[in-house]
C-alpha cells in the first residue's frame with residue numbers, strides 16, 4: 025500500500041517537472057518553416073495590407089526572425105498583430121509600428137542611424153538589414169546586454185550602448201536618421217542637434233494615453249514636424265526612472 029502511494033506521488037511529481045520544463049522551453053516551439061510562413065503571413069496581412077510599400081522594408085520584415093527576440097515562453101506569439109512583453113516592464117512594438125517607423129526614415133545602405141530604446145533588439149535588427157550602421161542605446165542594463173548578445177551574433181554593423189538615450193550618442197553623431205522607441209513629453213534637444221541636415225527623426229511624443237508618432241525633418245537647421253498617428257509607447261526615463 026505504502027509503496028503504491030509513494031509511486032503515485034512520484035509519478036505526479038515527474039509529470040509536474042516535465043510540464044514545467046516543457047513550458048519554459050516554449051511548449052509550442054514551431055519549426056523554422058512554420059515560423060517562415062508566419063512571417064510571410066504577418067507581412068502580407070499586417071504590413072503590406074496597411075500600406076507599407078518599401079520593398080526592402082518588407083523583405084527585412086520577412087527575413088528577421090522576430091521569435092528570436094521575444095522571451096522563449098511566448099515565442100509562438102511573436103508574429104501576432106500586437107506588442108509583446110520583453111521583461112523589466114518593457115515591450116517589443118507591434119510589427120506594423122516597427123515597419124512604419126522604418127519606412128518613414130527612408131532607409132538605405134549608406135545611412136548611419138541612431139535608435140533610442142534597444143529593448144529586445146528587434147527594431148535594431150531590421151535597421152541593420154537596411155542601413156550601413158546602427159547605433160542603439162538602452163537604459164536597462166539587463167535588456168541592453170541581452171540584445172547586444174543576439175545582435176552581435178547576427179550583425180557586424182550594430183553598436184549597442186547601455187545608457188541614457190536622451191543625451192544621444194555625441195561621439196558617433198551626426199546621424200542620417202533617428203528612431204526613438206520610448207516616449208518623452210517633448211523632443212530631446214540633444215537628439216535634434218545630432219540629426220543631419222535633411223535627416224529624419226521618428227519619435228512618439230506625449231504623456232501616457234496622449235502620445236503621437238511624429239516625423240521630424242531637419243530643414244535649414246529647423247525641425248519641421250508632421251504627426252502621423254496616435255500611439256502607445258513606454259515612457260522615456262532617466263537613470264533614476266523619472267519620466268522625461
Ligand code: SAH
Pocket residue numbers: 114115116117140141142143144145146147148161162163164167187188189190205206258259260261262
Ligand atoms: N525598439 C525596441 C522596443 C523597446 S521598448 C524593440 O525593438 O524591442 C522601449 C525601450 O526604451 C525599453 O526597453 C526602455 O527600457 C527603453 N528606454 C526608456 N527610456 C530610455 C532612455 N532614456 N534611454 C534609452 N532607452 C530607454
